[in-house]
Amino acid sequence: MRITEKLMVKDQLVSFEVFPPKTDSAFDSIEWSVRELAAFNPDFMSVTYGAGGGTSQYTTKIASLIKNRLDTTALAHLTCASTPKDKIKEILDTLKENHIDNILAMRGDIPQNFEKPDGEYYEYAYELVKYIKEYGYFDIGGACYPECHPECDSLDKDIDHLKLKVDSGVDFLITQLFYDNDIFYSFMEKVRKKGIYVPVFAGIMPITNIKQIDRIISLSGTKLPCEVSEFLEKYKDSPEDLEKAGLDFAIKQINDLLENGVNGIHIYTMNKPYVARTVLKGITR
Numbered sequence: 001m002r003i004t005e006k007l008m009v010k011d012q013l014v015s016f017e018v019f020p021p022k023t024d025s026a027f028d029s030i031e032w033s034v035r036e037l038a039a040f041n042p043d044f045m046s047v048t049y050g051a052g053g054g055t056s057q058y059t060t061k062i063a064s065l066i067k068n069r070l071d072t073t074a075l076a077h078l079t080c081a082s083t084p085k086d087k088i089k090e091i092l093d094t095l096k097e098n099h100i101d102n103i104l105a106m107r108g109d110i111p112q113n114f115e116k117p118d119g120e121y122y123e124y125a126y127e128l129v130k131y132i133k134e135y136g137y138f139d140i141g142g143a144c145y146p147e148c149h150p151e152c153d154s155l156d157k158d159i160d161h162l163k164l165k166v167d168s169g170v171d172f173l174i175t176q177l178f179y180d181n182d183i184f185y186s187f188m189e190k191v192r193k194k195g196i197y198v199p200v201f202a203g204i205m206p207i208t209n210i211k212q213i214d215r216i217i218s219l220s221g222t223k224l225p226c227e228v229s230e231f232l233e234k235y236k237d238s239p240e241d242l243e244k245a246g247l248d249f250a251i252k253q254i255n256d257l258l259e260n261g262v263n264g265i266h267i268y269t270m271n272k273p274y275v276a277r278t279v280l281k282g283i284t285r
């Protein structure tokens with residue numbers, strides 16, 4: 001089922017993000033995680049796209065497993081910064097052949113020391129969205145940033161760019177992870193005021209260890225509420241307590257978002273079934 005069709009029968013969706021393997025040898029263990037996660041019956045599962053584009057075949061393979069063998073709605077991520085236009089067309093053809101009808105269309109980032117293959121490229125995600133819209137067949141998602149995209153100098157400007165992207169054909173948005181719901185609510189007010197009315201799914205990444213949260217902060221610059229900073233400090237030498245506090249916080253955050261009418265929760269599962277299981281158990285809707 002397409003994500004827009006799901007939205008017609010359900011007010012609030014719960015979905016999972018997984019990442020594909022980088023090599024054939026890692027495929028089996030990732031397939032196991034994906035099967036475990038699909039058994040929780042999420043509304044859809046999204047599969048990330050490697051930043052350099054070199055492992056795109058695994059994104060399609062995992063998305064196809066989800067859709068065709070696990071009977072779950074699949075959303076394939078696709079980025080255009082490191083994938084030339086002719087390769088994008090090939091990927092759309094392959095996704096369509098595999099009956100994967102939802103794409104999260106993004107610009108992506110160019111990895112350090114990456115040599116771009118020759119060819120023509122889309123510069124921004126909205127151009128990719130326009131192209132996919134013209135191609136037809138797919139429901140199209142886009143990324144958005146409640147705390148502003150790191151390359152943009154103001155949230156207002158970033159939301160202007162978001163409006164252009166949505167008007168180019170986006171059916172729904174998924175946010176970058178965040179830990180302070182008030183930031184999300186204020187973002188939603190601004191987005192709706194700007195005339196962006198598509199459903200917005202909140203991206204939630206449960207904190208499970210210190211290394212992970214340090215990396216997240218350095219990559220996305222997300223702000224941590226005092227409650228989170230406090231448990232990170234308190235349990236810095238106690239990994240089990242820290243994981244429990246991180247999962248409890250995610251559950252609290254999700255329940256608050258659901259109570260306040262969010263269109264959906266997109267859980268960054270990190271391919272860990274126990275993370276999804278624990279969080280789902282705590283959701284009170």
Ligand code: FAD
Nearest residue numbers: 048049051077106107108124125143149152158161174176
């Ligand atoms: P865009 O919407 O193109 O925006 C990028 C920047 O350009 C922003 O600062 C924006 O304000 C600015 N901009 C946009 N339009 C214009 C314009 N017309 N003129 C001037 N400036 C403009 N990355 C991966 O490599 N693989 C993944 O699978 C992946 N999955 C993700 C999933 C989610 C839910 C999110 C939130 C991010 C994901 N990313 C992924 C990361 C994403 O690719 C990066 O954040 C990237 O830097 C921006 O992509 P975008 O599609 O948001 O870009």
